[in-house]
Every structure is written in C-alpha cells, then in structure tokens.
Amino acid sequence: MAKRDQLRTTGVLASLVALGAAALWWSNRQVPDIVRDERRARVFSALRRDQIQRVEVDRGIERFTCRKDGARWMVELNGVATEADETEVERMLTEAEYAQPTRALGPLDAAQRRQFGLDAPRARVILHEANSSVSMRFTLGADVRDERAVYAEYDGRGFVLARSVADAFLVRARDLRSRNIVEVEVDRVTRIELRRAESTVVLAKQGSVWRLEDNERVGRAAIESLLGDLRELRATRFVEDNADDAAVARYGLATPRATMTVARAGRPSLVIRYGAPCPEHPDEVAARRDDSRVIACVARTSFDNATRPIEQLRDPQVLFARADEVERIVLHSPSGEVSARRSADSWRLEGVTGDADADSVQQWLDALSALRIESRLPEAEAAPRGLAPATSWIEVTRTGVEGRERLEVGARDADHVYVRREGERSVLALSTASETTLFVDAARFRAQGVIRDVADELRALVTESSDFRDEVTRSAGRWSLLHPSTGDADPLLMRAIAERIASLDAQRWVSLAPRPEHGLDRPRARLIARFEGDGAPVADAGADASARVREYEIAIGAAVTGGGAYARIVGREGVFVLAQSAIDELLQPHVDREVLAIERDQVQRVECQQRGQPRFVLRREASGWRVEGGGSFDRARVEALLDALASVRAPRVFGYGPAPATASLGEQSIALTLGAGDASTRIVRLVLGREFAGAPSGVYARVDDTDATLSVSEEVSRAIRACAP
Numbered sequence: 001m002a003k004r005d006q007l008r009t010t011g012v013l014a015s016l017v018a019l020g021a022a023a024l025w026w027s028n029r030q031v032p033d034i035v036r037d038e039r040r041a042r043v044f045s046a047l048r049r050d051q052i053q054r055v056e057v058d059r060g061i062e063r064f065t066c067r068k069d070g071a072r073w074m075v076e077l078n079g080v081a082t083e084a085d086e087t088e089v090e091r092m093l094t095e096a097e098y099a100q101p102t103r104a105l106g107p108l109d110a111a112q113r114r115q116f117g118l119d120a121p122r123a124r125v126i127l128h129e130a131n132s133s134v135s136m137r138f139t140l141g142a143d144v145r146d147e148r149a150v151y152a153e154y155d156g157r158g159f160v161l162a163r164s165v166a167d168a169f170l171v172r173a174r175d176l177r178s179r180n181i182v183e184v185e186v187d188r189v190t191r192i193e194l195r196r197a198e199s200t201v202v203l204a205k206q207g208s209v210w211r212l213e214d215n216e217r218v219g220r221a222a223i224e225s226l227l228g229d230l231r232e233l234r235a236t237r238f239v240e241d242n243a244d245d246a247a248v249a250r251y252g253l254a255t256p257r258a259t260m261t262v263a264r265a266g267r268p269s270l271v272i273r274y275g276a277p278c279p280e281h282p283d284e285v286a287a288r289r290d291d292s293r294v295i296a297c298v299a300r301t302s303f304d305n306a307t308r309p310i311e312q313l314r315d316p317q318v319l320f321a322r323a324d325e326v327e328r329i330v331l332h333s334p335s336g337e338v339s340a341r342r343s344a345d346s347w348r349l350e351g352v353t354g355d356a357d358a359d360s361v362q363q364w365l366d367a368l369s370a371l372r373i374e375s376r377l378p379e380a381e382a383a384p385r386g387l388a389p390a391t392s393w394i395e396v397t398r399t400g401v402e403g404r405e406r407l408e409v410g411a412r413d414a415d416h417v418y419v420r421r422e423g424e425r426s427v428l429a430l431s432t433a434s435e436t437t438l439f440v441d442a443a444r445f446r447a448q449g450v451i452r453d454v455a456d457e458l459r460a461l462v463t464e465s466s467d468f469r470d471e472v473t474r475s476a477g478r479w480s481l482l483h484p485s486t487g488d489a490d491p492l493l494m495r496a497i498a499e500r501i502a503s504l505d506a507q508r509w510v511s512l513a514p515r516p517e518h519g520l521d522r523p524r525a526r527l528i529a530r531f532e533g534d535g536a537p538v539a540d541a542g543a544d545a546s547a548r549v550r551e552y553e554i555a556i557g558a559a560v561t562g563g564g565a566y567a568r569i570v571g572r573e574g575v576f577v578l579a580q581s582a583i584d585e586l587l588q589p590h591v592d593r594e595v596l597a598i599e600r601d602q603v604q605r606v607e608c609q610q611r612g613q614p615r616f617v618l619r620r621e622a623s624g625w626r627v628e629g630g631g632s633f634d635r636a637r638v639e640a641l642l643d644a645l646a647s648v649r650a651p652r653v654f655g656y657g658p659a660p661a662t663a664s665l666g667e668q669s670i671a672l673t674l675g676a677g678d679a680s681t682r683i684v685r686l687v688l689g690r691e692f693a694g695a696p697s698g699v700y701a702r703v704d705d706t707d708a709t710l711s712v713s714e715e716v717s718r719a720i721r722a723c724a725p
Contacts, residue, residue, distance in 0.1 A: 041100050042097070043099045047096060049096075051130055052068075052127050055126070055127055056128075059170065059172075086178075092168045100161075101161060102159075102161065117151060118142075121153075123139065180235075182229075182230055186231050201213075203218055212310065217424070218315060230262060235297060238295070238296050239295050239297060243293045247295065248288075251278075257274055272306075274306060274307075285297065316373050318419065325398040328340070329361070329365075330396075342399070347361045367437045379425040394406070407420075412439075416429040417429075417431070440511070443576075449505055450505060455503075457502075458531055468484075470482075470656070481592075496585060497585060507564055514557075518575050520567075524557065527554045532550075589708060594647075596672075596686065602675060603673070605671075608724065610721070611668065648712055652696065654708075655708065656707055657707060659702060659709040663700035664700070668721060671684070671685040688712065691714065696713075697714065
C-alpha cells in the first residue's frame, strides 16, 4: 500500500514537472525570437528591472544604498535616508537591464583583473530582487583606452560595456537625492501670496478662475507658470544641507528678495523663499522651503515668476475660456437674445430657427479669444463708456468646467471699443478692429456660402455702379452686351463672373438686419443675376436655388475697414462682408476684351502714326512689303509687328463712353486693312494713349466700333512704336 502511494506521488510530481516544462516551452514560444535573442545578448540576461527592490553601490570613498519604499525610492548614506530622484534610480536600473557587451573577455585571472582595474574596482554593485537573497553582483573597473567604454566583471567573466553604464553607477549619493523642493497637487492650491520688497500681491482662486485682490482676473499664462513651479520645483544643485545662520544670510535668505506663501485645501501652507543669485551661476537663485536648513539653487525663471509686476499678472485677454472648451454662447442686445449650443461636432441655434455653421462659430470664437486689452480705465468711466449698465453682452459657458463668463459690451468711439468683464470694476479698452467680433448677432454663425448655383446656368446679368451700367445676356452659349452698346461680351470674363456668383461666399456675416453704417439703404453698386435650368442639387444657400428660374440681387454698400464691403442679397435676411477680390471681379465692364484678333496673311496695308510725325504706310506686294510712295521694306520687321498684333487682349477696361482726358489718346495709332480689296475688306484701327501704373500696368487704348476705353500691354505699345522708317 505504501509502495502504491509512493508511486502515485512520484507520478504526480512527474506530471507537475512535465506541465512546468510545457509551460516554460509555451512561454518561450510566445516571446518573439528577436526578443529572446536580444535578451540572451545582454550581460544580465536574468535581470528584471521591476523586481529590483534594493541597489547597493560601494565606491570606496562612500557606500550608499537605494531602496524602494512603497512607490518611492530612498537613498541611504551613513544611516540617513532621503527621498531619491526616481529618474536617476530608473536610469541605473535601465542601464543594467539593457547592458550589452561591446565584446566579451571570458573568464578573468588575477593578472587580467589588475590590467582592467577590476582588482580594486571603482564601484561594486549588488542588485537585490524582492523576497530574494543577492540577485547579482558586478564590478566596474577602468575606462577602455580610446573608447567610450569601461571594463566590467560579472560572474567571474570580463566584459567591455558602454560608458553610459558606468556613468549611471559612478555617482555620489547626494547626486541621487530627489531634487524636488516642492511637489504640490495644484488642484488643492487656493491662495498664493507673493511678497517682494516693494509690494505684496495676493492671488485667490474663485471657482476655476484666479483673481487679484481687486477681483480682476489673472492671466492663464501667468497662473500656469506659478502653478508649474509648485507642481514640481526642482533644484539645479544643493549648496547647503544644514545651513547655519551665516550661510542663510550669505545666500540672501535671511531677508529674502521674494517669498511665495501657498495655501492648500486640506494641507499645511508652504513657503518658498528666494535669495541671492547662486555663485558662478547667474541664471540660478538660492531658495529654501519653509524654514528648512537645506539651501538649493533653482532656475531664475521661478524667481521671475514670483516677482512678476502686477500688471503682468492681469489677464491681457478678454476671454478666459479656450475656444474648444465652450459649450454654449449667448448674444444679448436690446433687440433680443439668441444662443448657440454645441452638440458633438455641430452647433444648434436657440431663439431663432436653423442650425449654426460649426466653422463660422469656431472662427468667431477664435476671434473672440484673440481679443487683447489695450488699456484699462477706472470704474468711474463705466457710465460714459456705455457700461453702467450695459445693454449688450456676450456670455460663454465652458464644457465640464465650472465657469460662465459674461462680457459686457459698451460704447465705441474713434479710438476704442469699451467692454467690462462681469464682476470686475475696470473698464477695458480694445482696438476698434474688435468691433466686428463684439457687435454680432445670430447671422455671424451662418455658413459662409451665400449663393450656391450652377455657373453654366447663368443667363443674364445686370451690373450697376457709380462708374457704369451694363447688361449682358447669354444665348446659344454666346455672351452678348445689350447695354450701353451692343456687341460681344467677353466670354472669359463672363465665365469667371458666373463661377464667382454661383459660389459666392461671405467673408463673414455681420448682422441679420442692415444698419445705417452698412450703407445698404443706398447701395453703391448692385448686380442682378438670372439663372435658368435645373439648379443646384442642394438648396442650403437659398430656398430658390432649385427653382427653374432663379434671380439674385446683390447689393453692395459701404467699405469695411481692412478691405471688402458690406453686402446683402435683396429679399433675404442678413448682411455680410464681401471680399474685395470678389468686388473687383464683379464690378467691371463686360465688354469684349479681345482688342485684336487677326490673320496675319489677310493684312494688306499697315498705317502707323506717331504724334507729331508724318504717317507711315506699308503695302503688301506679292510676297514682300513696300513703303507707300517708296521702296521695299524689311519683311522680317513687318512680320514681327504682325506677330505682336495677331492676338491682343486688354488687361484692363476703364469704362464706357468717351475716354478720360488723362488717357491722352492719340500718342500713336495703327490701322490695319484686312481683306483682298472686295466687299469683305475692313479696316481695324487701334489708338493708344499714355502709360498707366498699377497691376497690371499698360497703355490706354481704344479700338474702332467699341465705345469703351481699354488697354494694351507695354509690349504691344513698343511693337507699334517700332513701326517707323
């Protein structure tokens, strides 16, 4: 019976061994070959950094231990334990875990140990795992000549390791101590007092916003810099561990240049004192926490934060919330109130019908966030600036964060627009450019698309401005000018205008209803565009966009500071800013800009005239050219002239009717006789004036049968000027 039990036990043990072997085999199968090979190549292949609980380093001149205490590392020297710098300890363990030899030296004898500096090593290191005896021992010897490497010994074998491994362990205990002077949970900070020689400034947290004693808001950048120091103010070096009164005075800490007192919810207050610049390190200052006798040097930026003038602490921006934090907007004016609420990636209007365009809302929020304060006025200026009380305001609410901001909007004058943040006394003066962001209604949240139609379905266009009025129509694919004269309209220009009108965009929306300053009661220009056809597949830019016949009347009013003009679609709600590029394209005569289009072989006679000089006439004879009343003329010169005149297009059109006096027409002219002397013969005459500047520059010109002043390029003018004996 006993023998049977013994056999049974032996079988169970054998099974467990087999299972363990299978598990080990399976575990190895789960690790990629490249990882297993890399591990085998390491010196300490069995080391697992997360299992190490204690590191002993004996450098001869000192012996210290790093041990893990819960989640922290402590460094012990001569029985005194201080918190260790976790980064430095982790660097030790990482260098050990991943140490790969540059070359392996094999088993070492006594002579080799002396040769490699391993008989009296620079450091003896012992790594202990949790719940284990000694994990592993290794020693670090001399540097390898002409290499950034060091000799090391582990388990009786020699190796050459990268210098970084030695650098991690050849440190002093004090180099491993934590450099954190303070490490604060900043969410607990409720009050910061900054005392300097000339003043004391107090910052207090109210909800999610920090304010000064006069209740004015502290800027995000300023408070984040201060809290960043408190989150982890680190020493660049320690200069005294047990400073006496003389040392405290020597480092300027007996009478600090600045003192920061920090109150924390549920925690004791702490005090940071800043003293004199650190010797030989002018970019650092001496500091100590509370009444500690430990003096450290810290970056001067921390001292600069603590001594920042109060004016630099005040929030220079009108809006505290970041654009991506805002979940609701309220616009209030004497005429009513409208709001927009974020829903996922879209915005929904409340108080008016329709949805808001997400891009338009984002652009407005970005503009509001960018507004900066130019100056501050005392509370007594509130009433004269339209802020006691304000009749208009903008209110934003942040997502998931306590914080509602109301910006009261007051009057505007030639220099500034005046606002006040709710709960604050100061009147804030902003640049006049902020007017377009502050005085808005629900129209500002509309999509930029004003008209969405089909360019090929534009059939007629009437354009009126202070300079001209013309009418064009399209039939059988051809554009014709009906007024002020008849003829061809320029097909290239009409194509560009049709595309512009069919996809007309607002630079921005201004208001739902016109105001006197928009200049739309008596617009300076208007266009009436008629489209016929099936229309656009969507009607988001006008309810009539899918009707068979669609007509849009665009009224253009006063100019806008910064470019563009106020505009509206007559019969629709809303005023928008039309870009200057669109105005320049739309408000130009539509007369055909093709000044000349000739077949060179059809030209029989060329008549050139320069002001103050006799006429010069050339006639074609057989295959050559002769001067009228004279001999033959260089054919190559005539061919070059005709090449320049074969296709001439006007860069600009200046208007219908008589030419302006400034054009000085008649400086030169050229008349071309085309045909073979029969009924089809015709004469084309081009008269040029003076040059004009601009973009593009050129020369004033008129062509027969076209009642408009056009232009030609300077190259064409030079070619005609060259038509001389």
